[in-house]
Each structure stands twice: as structure tokens, then as C-alpha cells.
Amino acid sequence: MNHDIHLIVNGEAYLLSVPAHHTLLQVLREQLVLTGTKNGCEAGECGACAVLVKWPGADHAEPVNSCMVLAPEADGAEIVTIEGLAHDEQLDPLQEAFITTGATQCGFCTPGILVNARALLDRTPDPSETEIREALVGNLCRCTGYVRIIDAIEMAARAGREVAR
Amino acid sequence: MTRDQESGARSQESASSFQLPASNRKHSLIGTSPQRIEGRAKVTGAATYVDDMQFGPNLLHGMLKHSPIPHGIIVRIDVSKARALPGVRVVVTGEDFPGYTGLYLKDRRIFALDRVRYVGDTIAAVAADTPEIAQQAVDLIEVEFEPLPGVFDPEFGASPEAPLIHPELGNYEAVPFIFPQPGTNVSNWMKVRKGDMDKGWAEADLVYEHKYRVPHIQHVPLETHVCVAQQDVNGKITLWSSSQSPFAQRNLIAKALHISHSKLRVITPYVGGGFGCKAGVSMEGAAVALAMNAKGRPVKLRMTREEEFYTTFVRQGLVAIIKMGMTQEGRITAVHNRFYWDGGASTEYGTNITRAAGYSGTGPYYVPNIHIDSLCVYTNHPVGGAMRGFGMPEIHWGIEQHIDQMAEKLGLDPVQVRLINCLKDGDETLTGMIMHPTGLSQCIQKAAEAIGWTSPPAPLLEGEGSHKRRGKGLAAMWKAPAMPPNPGSSAIVRMNEDGTATVSIGGVDIGQGALTAMAQLAAEGLGVKIEDVRVNTVDTDYSPYEWQTVASRLTWSMGNAVLQAAENAKLQILQTVAEAWNEDINDLDIIDGQVVSYRSEESRSLRDIAVYGMQRPDGTWIGGPVLGRGNFMPEYVTPLDPETGQGPRAVVHFTTGCQAVEVEVDEETGEVQVLKIVSAYDVGRAINPDMVRTQMEGGAVQGMSTALLEGIILQNGVPRNPNFTDYRIATAVDAPLELESIIVEVPQDDGPFGARGVGEHPMVPTAPAIANAVYNAVGIRIDSMPITSEKVWRELAKTRP
Incomplete structure (x- = not known):
């Protein structure tokens, strides 16, 4: 059975007919062809599919593993995927920092980590190293050893604070 | 001979009668750290991986039928119900594709035919309009088994009592350096015999034997295995594959399915991690088999995370029995080692790890x-398949703990014992090869110094009165690229109208930074800026041959080919310019994309030359589109004697290194926290030092993860933890507080600018270094990986009154 749902994804409004058993991850990747969001385990254990979701009535977005959300549940939500992190060719400071510090290797975990890190900096603009590590605990990375990812988030946080001043 | 002269000599042999003068080498980009050239694509989600490619509504979804039992005869397979299900387009079984395949030993079928040999063995495959229909069809395939007794331990498997898993072993095709033992379960027996063992034991003041165990682990690339196969009207098959080995896949699948290499095209876009499991072929043959029956429709086959854990490749388990003799002064007199590798149901790749x-x-x-x-x-x-380190993390787990145990029993400092015995330039290795110049001693010294080996431990994180104890440990390593004697590399550098260069290679960037390193080498060899170099991902129809992206060999081997191709293109350009300007080629150079003459001080952009050629003074033209070519293949590796393992040159070279760690062990919970890992490796020459460091960091944490957390739990062959909840890998919280990476550079005589590989090495000594540090902290020796809190706690409990 299909459901009609309304989504706002990266600022664009969509009316979609989605099978009841499809996940938000499937809708993003297969129907909207926003393939930057990755499928790593389909069990909510690796964080590769993380996107920012602002649920109907909520006042801020939160990072969500999109493989764990059934598409009909997302009706009315505002979603930001990795494709929505940059604006008009201007990269998010986190994206710049990931390139500068060498925080991406194979790149498969990178979109989920960037989205999750954006949520962290939105709620905690000046996180401690421990806060960064704890925020990333649901994002697996097998290439980098995490240290440069932590460095990159610290660098982006500094850049964000400078902009704010 | 300097490195410059030597590489000039190479150009001369392969390119033309002219040699670029050594002064032409500026090394301006070598040893610098430009950012990853595909970085922007990866941080924006624009980088396309196989599962991101769009094939339209015609795409069929493949799924595999796996064996639920570890060993048994297939009595009956009935696919009629699956075939009859609406939406099912293809069902294939072993009867359709009975051939054998394999990299070093052809002991593996695409689909099990007469018997299954492990839980997860592929019995059949289906392709259907939707994944849901494919799943229903797989469930409808009926298979009847006659179960057979299994082998779940390699020592038992090697004994005469063990049931045979491959009674046909004697009929399998093997490469000449693999020695199967027909009538047994031993698919390769590698022997090394040297010196006089009686003399070695007699000279020793201490002889000590101990057994060490390593479990199966999984590579855990974040992107699981995935491929799409499609056959066109001419019968040509295209395979889009997340692979470390597009050319090896073309070769092995073409042979297994009896199709021409030119009728199989493998395309590999970005790859979401490999670590060895995407080397060779695992499930890709099944996708091709489905596509051959899919009437032109593309078929996607993607492993679930559970399938990834045990149906493609795992790292082999190991039981190592190590016996060593040492003098009072710390000199090793003899070694008697037995390695029992748990190769699994097929050892097509694992034989070479052995x-x-x-x-x-x-x-x-x-x-x-x-x-x-x-x-x-x-x-x-x-x-069992290739995994980062290719057997070395496993054997060093025992060897490097054994060194510490010997040193302690003799009252010696383990760092000094390593420095006394470690291989130095000109020493003979165990196979009789003369060791090339190596920075191993430097690596040991620098790692020990950086961890503060001789200084007392730093204060505990929680201060006095805590139940935590600190310890330091260290382990050294070596590893050669493990491969056939003649793995080839090739490269093409094409000049574009705007003066930029496009580099075509057959090696894959699996995250290690190969595209960027190759861009640096090409830019350096040609004389252009790195921004003006594009490097292509692999398409076997257009990319030149590369054996495989394995063995930490790309920077060294493919790097040689790329540098040569770039220098070859440069030579062609300068020859054209020399004739057009009527100048001596020795007075010409290319700097930042401009051809310059040091004599006439003329200068001209490559934009005007590299495709269109140049006009001579008389108005005629010379030159034309520039296409540089380069190839590399080691020509000096010798066979080893099958009975003694002796021969002049077993391998191309060894990368050596050392890691030192500091840990904190909680005596109440057994929990081990790694505070710091120092890595020191002799990389010959770091083409991109920052990327070398990222390999060291990532390898150290992967090694730490295997040391403390990982192991596939197999109960009578059944995997019990194929998910990330029960098979934990290190997270950001587990990662050490500090990682220090030290680059040592003792040049490799035949590497580009002296480089040799370092991709795998950083996870080799991590686990034994941590084990040694745990011993140093609390006096507990964990000889069976992983060092779980539970094991440490149990051992600690034994020591309490």
C-alpha cells in the first residue's frame, strides 16, 4: 500500500507516493535520487544514512538515521541531506574543514558524519573534544581512525565562532 | 647512483634514445601535501559509488541463496517454485555455471554444485523486478542436504582424522608457488628451512615455546560489496563493481564463465573502503551469471551488512606455535614456528597469505x-581472503609478544632485544634474500623515544587511588608486497587542448589517496601544476592494465608507471619544441605548464603545443597529440625452493616499522583504554607526507579495534555476531587520545623518488604492542585476540588471593 506524504528536502517541497514499508533512506536515495546519503547497514548501527530532520511542530532539526524511519512517518518533516549542507557553491565550514584536515578517506561515512556534526555545532557551537567524540559514537568510520574528523569539527567550530563575532 | 640518475635511466630504456637531464627534476611537488583531489566530491555527497549509479526502472534486483549448514552434500535443489513466482526473471544454480575460479588456487565455484562447505556458501541466485520479490524467490528455492561432519579448527583440520573438505584438491589448478597436499585439508604447505636447528638450540640460554591465537575478523568497509552487471546485444557484459581489482575481476570472471576478456568490461567508480575484502572476486561472478540470462536488463547485487560479515571474505583465523632460542645477551639463535591457518571453505586467496x-x-x-x-x-x-597486512598482523601477534616474553625471562629490555636482532642492511633474511637498506632500527628507536620508553608512566587520568594501571608496550614489524613475481602496472598521460593532462590508471583509490599521489607524480614528471592534472577512475575498456590494488603496491609500482608516462609525455613535447625552435633539448624544460628555453629564454604554454603541434620556421608542422606511456613490472623476483623456502630474492622489498603504545587498564573491569599510539614507518620517500600520516593513523586505530574488540564468533561454523551491535568496531570514543606518526625515509632503489608502500603496515604491530602494554600495566599476558575486558578481568581474578 502506498501513502502520499509531504516532505521538504533541502528547501524544496515534494508530494510523494511512498510504499508503506519503504524507509526514508529509500525515498531519498531511490525516489529523489539524493544518493549522497549512504546505506551502510540498514539497522541504525553505522550512521552512514544520517540526515537532519525537523519533525512537524519541532523547533529544531535533529540528526536521524534515515534507515530507521518509515517513509510515511516522515510526512510533513523538513529534511536536510548532505546535498543541502552547502549553499550556492559555498561549502559549509565543516565541509571545508574536512577537506583541509584530511578527514575523509574512502568518503562513504563522510556524509553522515558531516550531517551529524552540523547538528552538534548547531546545538553546541563550542564543543569539547569529549563532546565531539560522544556525538560521533553512532557514526562508524573504518578508514581515518577518527582523529582528523575530530580535528575538522574543532576547526569548523572555531571558524563558526569567528563568523559569529 | 642517485635516485635521479636511476630514474633517468629508466626513461631512457623505455621511452626513447634520449634521456631527460637530471637537472630537469625539481622535486617541487614531491614531499608536499596537496589536498585530496576528490575531496570536494566526497564532502558534498557528489562522489558516485556503485549503488548511487542510476540504471532506470529496467533494473533487476539480484539476491543469493546461501547454505544454512557448514558442510553437506547437496541432494536436491528445486527452483521451480521460485521460477514460477511472478516478477522473477532469472534463477541460476551451479548446474548452469559449473567452472572453478580462484586467484592462486582454483578451488571455488560461483555456485556450490555438489556440496556446501560453509554457512553462507552460495547455492543459487535470483534476479527479480523488486528486492521483495527476489527475497520471496530465494525463500522458495528448496534445497535438501545430507549433512557431513565439519572441521572447525585448523590444527584438527590438518590432522589425518579430519574429514576431507575438498577431496578433489589434487585436481585443482594452482600457481607454481603454492603447494597443495592432495588427500588432506592442507591446500598450501610453505616450508622454510635454514641453518642447523640443533646448533641453534644448543647456543641458546633460553628456549621457550608458546601458542597464540587470532580469530576470524571482518574488514568492515562502510560500503558493502555491490555490483551491477548487464549484457548488451553483442553479448558483451559490463560490470560496475565496487572493487580493488577491476582487471583481476575481468580476468577471473572471464575465465570462469568461458568468455573473452574483451567481452567483459569492468567499471569501478569511487569505492567505499576495501581493506582487502574487495580484492579478487567474491560475489561478482554471480551477478554476471544472472546478467547473462537477463535478456539485456541490468542486474544489481548488493550485500546486506549481515552477508558482508561472512559470505564474501573474512580474515583467516590463525593458531601460531612459536618456539624461540635466545642467548643471555638477547641474540636470537633459532626459531621453530608452526602456523595453522584457518583458511575456510576456499583458500583460493588464502594460500598466498600462508x-x-x-x-x-x-x-x-x-x-x-x-x-x-x-x-x-x-x-x-x-x-579467508586478503586483509590489510595479508597475514602479518596475525603472525606478528605471536612473534612480537614472544620477543617480550623472552626478554622478560632473560631480564632484558625488549627494545634493546629488538634493536640487537632487527634486520639491518645486508643481513640475510630467513629465505636467503639480502636485506636492502632499511630504517627499521630508526623506527624502533624513534617510536620508543616518542612513547617515553625509559621515563616513568604519566599520572593516571583519574589520579591516585584509582583502580587503573598504566603500561607501555612496543612491537616492530615488516611486510613485503605479497603477490605473484610479475604483477604489472601501466599508465597513460594524455595532453588536452588547454594544456592540462589526463592520467589513466588501472589502480583504485579505495580511500588511501592513490588518485592524489598519482596526480602529484604526473604533475612532477610533466612539469605542470597539480590543479592541471585529472586522474581517471577505472574502466577496463579505457584504463591501462593494473594487476590489483593490494599489497601496498600502488605508490611504488603504479607510481613508477605514472611517473614514466609523464616523463615520456614531457620528452615528446620537448623533442617537438627543440626541433621547432632549433634548440638543444637539454636547454629546454617545462615549468608550471610553460615550455621554457634556458638558452633563448623563449617560453610557450603547453596549451599551444600539446595537441596541435608546432610550426617549424619553414611553415610546416611537427608534433601532434601527446600521449605518454609508462609501465612497470619487477623483473628480479626469484622462485623459492619448495623444500627449504630458500632463494636469492623472495620479494620486491620490505616496508618496516614499529609502534609503541601507552594504555590504561582498569583492574576492576578489565577494560583497556589506549591513550596513545606512536607509529614510525620507513616509507622510503613520502610522496604526500600528510596522506602517509593518515594511513598510519587509520591503520593504528583499525589495529587497535581488532586488538580490543573484534572477532567473528563461530559456533560449529555458524556466525553468531554478524552485525555492528554484536561485532563492535572502534568508534570515536574508543579512538586513542593521541596518535603520533613518524615518517622515516630510507629510499627504495626502484620506487618513484624512493617511495615504497605503507597502506597496510600501520595495523600490523598495533595488537601485539597493546598486548605488551597490558602486560606491562597489570602483568596479564593475553595470547588470544581480542583483548576483551572479560578476558583481562578473568585473568586478573586468577591472580587475586
Whole structure:
């Protein structure tokens, strides 16, 4: 059975007919062809599919593993995927920092980590190293050893604070 | 001979009669750290991986039928109900594709035919309009088995009592350096015999034997195996594959399916991690088999995370029995090692891991008297394949703990014992090869110094009164690229109208930074800016041949080919300019994309020359589109004697290194926290030092993860933890507080600018270094990986009154 749902994804409004058993991850990747969001385990254990979701009535977005959300549940939500992190060719400071510090290797975990890190900096603009590590605990990375990812988030946080001043 | 002269000599041999003068080499980009050239694509989600490619509504979804039992005869397969299900387009079984395949030993079928040999063995495959229909169809395939007794331990598997898993072993095709033992479960027996064992034991003041165990682990690339196959009207098949080995896949699948290499095209876009599991072929043959029956429709086959854990490749388990003799002064007199490898149901790849363990079986030490048996044993476990380190993390787990145990028993400092015995320039290795210049001693010294080996431990994180104890540990390593004697690399550098260059290679960037390193080498060799170099991902129809992206060989081997191709293009350009300007080629150079003459001080952009050629003074034209070519293949590796393992040159070279760690162990919970890992490796020459460091960091944490957390739990062949909840890998919280990476550079005589590989090495000594540090902290020796809190706690409990 299909459901009609309304989504706002990266600022664009969509009316979609989605099978009841499809996940938000499937809708993003297969129907909207926003393939930057990755499928790593389909069990909510690796964080590769993380996107920012602002649920109907909520006042801020939160990072969500999109493989764990059934598409009909997302009706009315505002979603930001990795494709929505940059604006008009201007990269998010986190994206710049990931390139500068060498925080991406194979790149498969990178979109989920960037989205999750954006949520962290939105709620905690000046996180401690421990806060960064704890925020990333649901994002697996097998290439980098995490240290440069932590460095990159610290660098982006500094850049964000400078902009704010 | 300097590195410059030597590489000039190479150009001369392969390119033309002219040699670029050594002064033409500026090294301006070598040793610098430009950012990853595909970085922007990866941080924006624009980088396309196989599963991101769009094939339209015609796409069929493939799924595999796996064996639920570890060993048994297939009595009956009935696919009629699956075939009858609406929406099912293809069902294939072993009867359709009975051929054998394999990299070093052809002992594996695409689909099990007469018997299954592990839980997860592929019995059949289906392709259907939707994944849901494919799943229903797989469930409708009926298979009747006659169960057979299994082999779940390699020592038992090697014994005469064990049931045979491959009774046909004697009929399998093997490469000449693999020695199967027909009538047994031993698919390769690598022997090393050197010196006089009796003399070695007699000279020792201490002889000590101990057994060490390593479980199966999984590579855990974040992107699981995935491929799409499609056959066109001419019968040509295209395979889009997340692979480390597009050319090896083309070769092995073409042979297994009896199709021409030119009728199979493998395309590999970005790859979401490999670590060895995407080397060779695992499930890709099944996708091609489905596509051959899909009437032109593309078929996607993507492994679930559960399938990834045990149906493609795992790292082999190991039981290592190590016996060593040492003098009072700390000199190793003899080594007698037995390695029982848990090869799994197929050892097509694993046989060569066993061989590598044989010719590296002393660890990085000079030993005069040696007896090593490395046995690859069939078991009813998942199929062992290549993994980062290719046998070295496994054997060093025992060897490097053994060194510490020997040193302690003799009252010696383990760092000094390593420095006394470690291989130095000109020493003979265990196989009789003369060791090339190596920075191993430097690596040991620098790692020890950086961890503060001789200084007392730093204060505990929680202060006095805590239940935590600190310890330091260290381990050294060596590893050679493990491969056939003649793995080839090739490269093409094409000039574009705007003066930029496009580099075509057959090696894959699996995250290690190969695209960027190759861009640096091409830019350096040609004389252009790195921004003006594009490097293509692989398409076997257009990319030049590369054996595989394995063995930490790309920077060295493919790097040689790329540098040569770039220098070849430069030479062609300068020859054209020399004639057009009527100048001596020795007065010309290319700097930042401009051809310059040091004599006439003329200058011209490559934009005007590289495609259109140049006009001579008389108005005629010379030159034309520039296409540089380069190739590399080592020509000096010798066979080893099958009975003694002796030969002049077993391998191309060894990368050596050392890691030192500091840990904190909680005596109440057994929990081990790694505070710091220092890595020091001799990389020959770091083409991109920052990327070398990222390899060291990532390898150290992967090694730490295997040391403390990982292991596939197999109960009578059944994997019990194929998910990230029950098979934990290190997270950001587990990662050490500090990682320090030290680059040592003792040049490799035939590497580009002296480079040799370092991709795998950083995870080799991590686990034994941590084990040694845990011992140093609390006096507990964990000889069976992983060092779980539970094991440490149990051992600690035994020591309490």
C-alpha cells in the first residue's frame, strides 16, 4: 500500500507516493535520487544514512538515521541531506574543514558524519573534544581512525565562532 | 647512483634514445601535501559509488541463496517454485555455471554444485523486478542436504582424522608457488628451512615455546560489496563493481564463465573502503551469471551488512606455535614456528597469505637457524581472503609478544632485544634474500623515544587511588608486497587542448589517496601544476592494465608507471619544441605548464603545443597529440625452493616499522583504554607526507579495534555476531587520545623518488604492542585476540588471593 506524504528536502517541497514499508533512506536515495546519503547497514548501527530532520511542530532539526524511519512517518518533516549542507557553491565550514584536515578517506561515512556534526555545532557551537567524540559514537568510520574528523569539527567550530563575532 | 640518475635511466630504456637531464627534476611537488583531489566530491555527497549509479526502472534486483549448514552434500535443489513466482526473471544454480575460479588456487565455484562447505556458501541466485520479490524467490528455492561432519579448527583440520573438505584438491589448478597436499585439508604447505636447528638450540640460554591465537575478523568497509552487471546485444557484459581489482575481476570472471576478456568490461567508480575484502572476486561472478540470462536488463547485487560479515571474505583465523632460542645477551639463535591457518571453505586467496607468513615467518629479525611450517588448512568456516597486512598482523601477534616474553625471562629490555636482532642492511633474511637498506632500527628507536620508553608512566587520568594501571608496550614489524613475481602496472598521460593532462590508471583509490599521489607524480614528471592534472577512475575498456590494488603496491609500482608516462609525455613535447625552435633539448624544460628555453629564454604554454603541434620556421608542422606511456613490472623476483623456502630474492622489498603504545587498564573491569599510539614507518620517500600520516593513523586505530574488540564468533561454523551491535568496531570514543606518526625515509632503489608502500603496515604491530602494554600495566599476558575486558578481568581474578 502506498501513502502520499509531504516532505521538504533541502528547501524544496515534494508530494510523494511512498510504499508503506519503504524507509526514508529509500525515498531519498531511490525516489529523489539524493544518493549522497549512504546505506551502510540498514539497522541504525553505522550512521552512514544520517540526515537532519525537523519533525512537524519541532523547533529544531535533529540528526536521524534515515534507515530507521518509515517513509510515511516522515510526512510533513523538513529534511536536510548532505546535498543541502552547502549553499550556492559555498561549502559549509565543516565541509571545508574536512577537506583541509584530511578527514575523509574512502568518503562513504563522510556524509553522515558531516550531517551529524552540523547538528552538534548547531546545538553546541563550542564543543569539547569529549563532546565531539560522544556525538560521533553512532557514526562508524573504518578508514581515518577518527582523529582528523575530530580535528575538522574543532576547526569548523572555531571558524563558526569567528563568523559569529 | 642517485635516485635521479636511476630514474633517468629508466626513461631512457623505455621511452626513447634520449634521456631527460637530471637537472630537469625539481622535486617541487614531491614531499608536499596537496589536498585530496576528490575531496570536494566526497564532502558534498557528489562522489558516485556503485549503488548511487542510476540504471532506470529496467533494473533487476539480484539476491543469493546461501547454505544454512557448514558442510553437506547437496541432494536436491528445486527452483521451480521460485521460477514460477511472478516478477522473477532469472534463477541460476551451479548446474548452469559449473567452472572453478580462484586467484592462486582454483578451488571455488560461483555456485556450490555438489556440496556446501560453509554457512553462507552460495547455492543459487535470483534476479527479480523488486528486492521483495527476489527475497520471496530465494525463500522458495528448496534445497535438501545430507549433512557431513565439519572441521572447525585448523590444527584438527590438518590432522589425518579430519574429514576431507575438498577431496578433489589434487585436481585443482594452482600457481607454481603454492603447494597443495592432495588427500588432506592442507591446500598450501610453505616450508622454510635454514641453518642447523640443533646448533641453534644448543647456543641458546633460553628456549621457550608458546601458542597464540587470532580469530576470524571482518574488514568492515562502510560500503558493502555491490555490483551491477548487464549484457548488451553483442553479448558483451559490463560490470560496475565496487572493487580493488577491476582487471583481476575481468580476468577471473572471464575465465570462469568461458568468455573473452574483451567481452567483459569492468567499471569501478569511487569505492567505499576495501581493506582487502574487495580484492579478487567474491560475489561478482554471480551477478554476471544472472546478467547473462537477463535478456539485456541490468542486474544489481548488493550485500546486506549481515552477508558482508561472512559470505564474501573474512580474515583467516590463525593458531601460531612459536618456539624461540635466545642467548643471555638477547641474540636470537633459532626459531621453530608452526602456523595453522584457518583458511575456510576456499583458500583460493588464502594460500598466498600462508606463503607470505612463511617467507616473513621470523618477523623482522636476523635468525641463523630456522624451521617454519605455514599450513593453509581448509575448514568449514567463511572464506579467508586478503586483509590489510595479508597475514602479518596475525603472525606478528605471536612473534612480537614472544620477543617480550623472552626478554622478560632473560631480564632484558625488549627494545634493546629488538634493536640487537632487527634486520639491518645486508643481513640475510630467513629465505636467503639480502636485506636492502632499511630504517627499521630508526623506527624502533624513534617510536620508543616518542612513547617515553625509559621515563616513568604519566599520572593516571583519574589520579591516585584509582583502580587503573598504566603500561607501555612496543612491537616492530615488516611486510613485503605479497603477490605473484610479475604483477604489472601501466599508465597513460594524455595532453588536452588547454594544456592540462589526463592520467589513466588501472589502480583504485579505495580511500588511501592513490588518485592524489598519482596526480602529484604526473604533475612532477610533466612539469605542470597539480590543479592541471585529472586522474581517471577505472574502466577496463579505457584504463591501462593494473594487476590489483593490494599489497601496498600502488605508490611504488603504479607510481613508477605514472611517473614514466609523464616523463615520456614531457620528452615528446620537448623533442617537438627543440626541433621547432632549433634548440638543444637539454636547454629546454617545462615549468608550471610553460615550455621554457634556458638558452633563448623563449617560453610557450603547453596549451599551444600539446595537441596541435608546432610550426617549424619553414611553415610546416611537427608534433601532434601527446600521449605518454609508462609501465612497470619487477623483473628480479626469484622462485623459492619448495623444500627449504630458500632463494636469492623472495620479494620486491620490505616496508618496516614499529609502534609503541601507552594504555590504561582498569583492574576492576578489565577494560583497556589506549591513550596513545606512536607509529614510525620507513616509507622510503613520502610522496604526500600528510596522506602517509593518515594511513598510519587509520591503520593504528583499525589495529587497535581488532586488538580490543573484534572477532567473528563461530559456533560449529555458524556466525553468531554478524552485525555492528554484536561485532563492535572502534568508534570515536574508543579512538586513542593521541596518535603520533613518524615518517622515516630510507629510499627504495626502484620506487618513484624512493617511495615504497605503507597502506597496510600501520595495523600490523598495533595488537601485539597493546598486548605488551597490558602486560606491562597489570602483568596479564593475553595470547588470544581480542583483548576483551572479560578476558583481562578473568585473568586478573586468577591472580587475586
